Amino acid sequence: MTAQITLQDGTLFFTIGLLALCLLAYLYTAFRERTLVWKISSHTLFSCKKCGLVISVRPLQTQPRQCPRCTGRPVPYRIVSASNPNR
């Protein structure tokens, strides 16, 4: 009789343990997804009109005045690629 009660208790604990494990795994996954969420880069790209050098500009930084390689005028990258698709 005692063994049967122990078996029932064991099954109950086993089931509760499995559920707790599932809950822990879910919480771990949810936490990881929140920390590893995709974020669109806020860097801006500029391209030199003369030599085509692409310059990355961090947020809160002003537009570069001139190209560090040839002192040409950098323009936003999208405009350059849209007006010159063969490049």
Ligand SMILES: [Zn+2]
């Ligand atoms: Zn340049």
